[in-house]
Amino acid sequence: MSGGVPEHVLVVGAGLGGVRTVEGLRSAGYEGRISLVGAEEHLPYDRPPLSKQYLAGEWDRSKLDLTDDEKAAELGVRTHLGRRAVAWRPGEIELSDSSTLHADAIVLAPGVTSRTLPGQPDSAHVLRTVEESDALREAIAGAGSMLLVGAGFVGAEVASTAHDAGVDVTVLEVAPTPMARVLGEDVGALTARLISESGVSLRCGVSIASLDAAGAVLDDGSRLDADVLVVGIGGQLDLGWLDGTGLDLSGGIPCDARGRVEGLDGVWALGDAAAWTDPLHGDRVRHEHWTSATTQATVVARDIAGAEPPPATVPYFWSDQFGLKIQLLGRPDVADEVLPLHGDGVDGGPVKGTVVGYLRDGALVAVVGFGAARRIMRYRKPLLDGLSRDAVLEFRDSLG
Ligand SMILES: Cc1cc2nc3c(=O)[nH]c(=O)nc-3n(C[C@H](O)[C@H](O)[C@H](O)COP(=O)(O)OP(=O)(O)OC[C@H]3O[C@@H](n4cnc5c(N)ncnc54)[C@H](O)[C@@H]3O)c2cc1C
Known part of the structure; x- marks a missing residue:
């Protein structure tokens, strides 16, 4: 790749992060070759409905698809499905059918098992x-x-x-x-x-x-x-095939804040398997969140294509269960204090409508809401700004 835009980008893992990387490369103006390798036989499909609408029999199979043959052709991506990456060497990936693919940029998006x-x-x-x-x-x-x-x-x-x-x-x-x-x-x-x-x-x-x-x-x-x-x-990591990198992969594939893999030139990683540096908190963190895989794919694609990075964002996760949506913004794992913000759930009242903040050293680091969709999304900016406890309470009151 020698510092410029690569000629061939090889994406390993044909799931959410993989397909979003391919799309992100083309939207960032990348015109070179793209290959997508996936262990599953299918083109990328979406997993959240697997425990919700699809499991309930409410959605048919086609609603899971994240792309189809026509879109893949439009994107100009060469797919290698039903083939697993079994070894990494600088600039190349060996597949389970013993073939080898060479590329000057490699994106690792293998998820977890x-x-x-x-x-x-x-x-x-x-x-x-x-x-x-x-x-x-x-x-x-x-x-x-x-x-x-x-x-x-x-x-x-x-x-x-x-x-x-x-x-x-x-x-x-x-x-x-x-x-x-x-x-x-x-x-x-x-x-x-x-x-x-x-x-x-x-x-x-x-x-x-x-x-x-x-x-x-x-x-x-x-x-x-x-x-x-x-x-x-x-989930658990399944990264034995990356032993050749010599990296400590026990906490996920270690990356900087742009998804560049520590110490490996021309290699990026993203999604469930990647531990990115969090610029807000300074540590490395691995999220198994749909939105993280999506936003990280955009960051990586734009970095590879030499385009401006997208604006900073906070981690987001949702879960639909028992008739309501649980939504989580930010990093509760780094918190040292909990701050109830809306509703009485924490005091034994109804769970629905409850919103709880998490503080670290008195600054907002996460917010979780139970059936409180409209309110929770308003907390994105306060989280990015790391508002103090008093400022959070003032903000909360302003929401009525
Ligand atoms: C049942 C279920 C429900 C979920 N619900 C939610 C939800 O409500 N909200 C939310 O935020 N998140 C949810 N998630 C998580 C979300 O789906 C994941 O965070 C997201 O799919 C991660 O994308 P990814 O690209 O990292 O991995 P994946 O989408 O898992 O894709 C990885 C792909 O890489 C392939 N692969 C692995 N190893 C190799 C290899 N060596 N060579 C080639 N290919 C390989 C895998 O087979 C897989 O197809 C859910 C996940 C599951 C399983």
């Missing part, structure tokens, strides 16, 4: 791909009961969809509240209420001794059986 539990039976469902959503939908259709391990966002969405389909759902969570790691226990307690108040049985703080095809045995020796077993305990 489903984390599993030791001894997890093959019959247990996980949810990452469209095939897994198909299999789970079929299982839900014939089921009376479901045992779901993990009350993270995706687990809770599956519980919600199965509950709406009339399935008797029990959720087991090892942490004291759902989403405790992301939201903290005070706010996690709101998600616990959301789940329990809807009629799903939620058991937090449980340890699982073993899983089998019929269900689970807990550490106290009790047994829980169900027609369908789902393990929804989040």
Whole structure:
């Protein structure tokens, strides 16, 4: 690439981040060759509906598509689908069919795979791909009961969809509240209420001794059986094929604030697998958020094409469960204090309409809202500005 615009950009990972990178390159005026490699047989498709509308049978398959053959042709991208990248060497990627692709810019967007539990039976469902959503939908259709391990966002969405389909759902969570790691226990307690108040049985703080095809045995020796077993305990990195980079990949592919991979010239990474430097907080962080993959793809595409970077933004995540939308802006993981802003959910009132802020050293770093879509989006600028506690409260009052 020798400092200029590359002749050939190779994108590894034909998911959300991969396709948005291709689109971003063309919108930034890039006219060179683009190749897209994907382990799945499909053109890029969207994952959020896999636990929501698609799982519920409300959307058909075509609504998931992020692109189609015609659009791919218009974008002038050469696709290599059903082929996995198995090794990285400077300027080249080896694929599972033993072919090698050379490029002067490589973008890594391989996402994550489903984390599993030791001894997890093959019959247990996980949810990452469209095939897994198909299999789970079929299982839900014939089921009376479901045992779901993990009350993270995706687990809770599956519980919600199965509950709406009339399935008797029990959720087991090892942490004291759902989403405790992301939201903290005070706010996690709101998600616990959301789940329990809807009629799903939620058991937090449980340890699982073993899983089998019929269900689970807990550490106290009790047994829980169900027609369908789902393990929804989040994603895990699958980056062994990047060993040749010599990088520490344990926390994700380490990148600067433009997605350039640490110490590797002409290589970028983005999406669920990438840990970017956060200019607001100075650390590296990996988000498994739809919007992060999208915004990072734009940053990377524009960097490769030599175009101006897009304006700064704050991380955003949403989840649809039990009839309301949970929305998270910013970084609750760096907070040292919680500040209720709207609604009474934290004091035992209705969960719906509750908005909670997170502060670090007295400055706003995150905001989460439960069924409060209009209000939550107003907090983007206060977050970017890192408003002080008093200024946040003044801003809150101005919203009425
Ligand atoms: C069920 C579900 C529901 C979700 N709901 C929400 C939501 O409500 N809100 C939200 O913000 N986010 C949600 N997400 C997360 C969101 O979908 C991800 O953050 C987003 O897809 C990340 O994009 P990505 O490009 O990094 O990875 P992906 O979209 O996962 O794409 C990565 C692709 O790379 C391929 N790949 C992996 N390794 C290789 C290799 N070595 N060679 C070639 N190809 C490879 C994979 O097979 C995959 O197709 C959800 C995710 C799931 C699974």
